Amino acid sequence: MSTTHALARTNNQTIPFVDLEAQKNLIKPGIMAAMERVLDHGLYIMGPEIEQLEAQLSQLTGAKYAVTCSSGTDALMLALLAKGVKRADAVFVPAFSYFATAEAVALLGANPVFVDVCPDTFNMDPQSLREAILKIKNTELKTVGVIAVDLFGQAAPYDQLRTVAAEFNLWVIGDASQSFGASYQGKSVGQLAEITCTSFSPAKPLGCYGEGGAIFLDDDELFEKVASCRNHGQGATPNDGLRLGFNGHMSSLQASVLLEKLTLFEGELILRRAVASRYTKALQDVVKTPVILESGLSTWSQYTVRVENRDEVAAELNAKGIPTRVYYPKPLNEQPAYRRFPVAPNGVNVSRQLCQDVLSLPIHAYLQESVQNHIIEQLREAVARNS
Numbered sequence: 062m063s064t065t066h067a068l069a070r071t072n073n074q075t076i077p078f079v080d081l082e083a084q085k086n087l088i089k090p091g092i093m094a095a096m097e098r099v100l101d102h103g104l105y106i107m108g109p110e111i112e113q114l115e116a117q118l119s120q121l122t123g124a125k126y127a128v129t130c131s132s133g134t135d136a137l138m139l140a141l142l143a144k145g146v147k148r149a150d151a152v153f154v155p156a157f158s159y160f161a162t163a164e165a166v167a168l169l170g171a172n173p174v175f176v177d178v179c180p181d182t183f184n185m186d187p188q189s190l191r192e193a194i195l196k197i198k199n200t201e202l203k204t205v206g207v208i209a210v211d212l213f214g215q216a217a218p219y220d221q222l223r224t225v226a227a228e229f230n231l232w233v234i235g236d237a238s239q240s241f242g243a244s245y246q247g248k249s250v251g252q253l254a255e256i257t258c259t260s261f262s263p264a265k266p267l268g269c270y271g272e273g274g275a276i277f278l279d280d281d282e283l284f285e286k287v288a289s290c291r292n293h294g295q296g297a298t299p300n301d302g303l304r305l306g307f308n309g310h311m312s313s314l315q316a317s318v319l320l321e322k323l324t325l326f327e328g329e330l331i332l333r334r335a336v337a338s339r340y341t342k343a344l345q346d347v348v349k350t351p352v353i354l355e356s357g358l359s360t361w362s363q364y365t366v367r368v369e370n371r372d373e374v375a376a377e378l379n380a381k382g383i384p385t386r387v388y389y390p391k392p393l394n395e396q397p398a399y400r401r402f403p404v405a406p407n408g409v410n411v412s413r414q415l416c417q418d419v420l421s422l423p424i425h426a427y428l429q430e431s432v433q434n435h436i437i438e439q440l441r442e443a444v445a446r447n448s
């Protein structure tokens with residue numbers, strides 16, 4: 062998810078996969094001024110921008126607490142540390158996701174257990190989750206929780222996943238790295254799981270100019286733990302090393318960038334949704350277009366279609382100067398780093414199939430209609446030639 066500036070040339074036109082330039086041009090004076098304020102006060106770590114940003118994020122999500130941190134990956138680490146995840150624990154994660162989801166679990170010495178996803182939404186399949194829990198219950202691993210991922214910007218079916226998790230007394234953490242700003246059944250991302258983690262990496266729908274992330278939660282005790290773990294597990298006083306944590310702060314400079322970018326964000330989400338619905342209208346007769354659940358609003362972090370002969374289609378588009386991405390080419394359980402961990406008893410066949418046929422198209426708030434029409438036309442032609 063992090064290739065931000067792979068640019069491709071076509072005739073005289075450069076189509077970026079994610080266009081950070083267009084947004085920067087709109088907002089540069091504000092960002093320069095905001096960064097200058099940080100240089101002037103000199104509080105580079107935990108400056109006033111952090112408190113301001115956390116207040117705004119909490120207001121936007123409706124979560125009681127928003128805790129900024131150093132990245133989406135670190136947000137997951139902090140959430141798992143606060144939950145006390147340890148060796149021999151099992152945490153259920155989707156097989157179709159970015160490394161970080163499973164990595165955070167494995168780095169703590171615990172075991173990610175790979176669960177399959179739904180073919181239409183690409184999000185965790187509650188049935189596969191249930192089967193995986195039953196399987197692991199018969200082993201020496203201790204089932205403790207679930208990390209649901211809001212893939213490509215759409216919230217996972219938290220109502221169903223939480224029902225399954227509750228049946229076995231497991232917690233649910235949301236990996237909302239791609240879905241900050243989305244909602245499901247009238248609730249904002251940030252209120253859908255006990256702890257929600259997001260990323261502000263540059264190419265995410267809301268991105269800073271470096272690494273950044275945040276954690277959303279309501280529980281007072283968990284908040285204390287997350288805040289403490291973000292600062293090396295500090296207790297009541299600076300010399301009180303209460304628990305294990307790490308250096309997980311967001312820098313004041315990145316917070317200042319995000320505060321400026323937040324002034325555009327709501328409008329950008331509307332623009333992204335318009336781009337997505339134009340793609341769907343123009344492409345649904347030739348490829349499988351993404352399905353958004355009726356009660357949900359996506360951030361459209363990616364616009365991902367399913368297409369036969371995907372690699373040929375992608376190569377032709379790329380030859381014509383249209384950048385595409387494959388998120389993701391391999392289920393996590395087939396990656397060398399994760400092969401030793403358990404998989405749901407019925408396998409992860411949907412995930413494996415998705416890895417064969419998904420293709421993400423350029424999407425961002427500033428994608429011009431003429432450029433989009435060109436992408437649509439070229440995709441339609443490439444599909445026709447390869448079917």
Ligand SMILES: *Cc1c(COP(=O)(O)O)cnc(C)c1O
Nearest residue numbers: 062132133134159161238260262
């Ligand atoms: C981007 C992403 C992350 C990691 O976020 P970083 O800020 O890059 O550490 C984790 N999970 C998912 C699903 C992501 O897309």
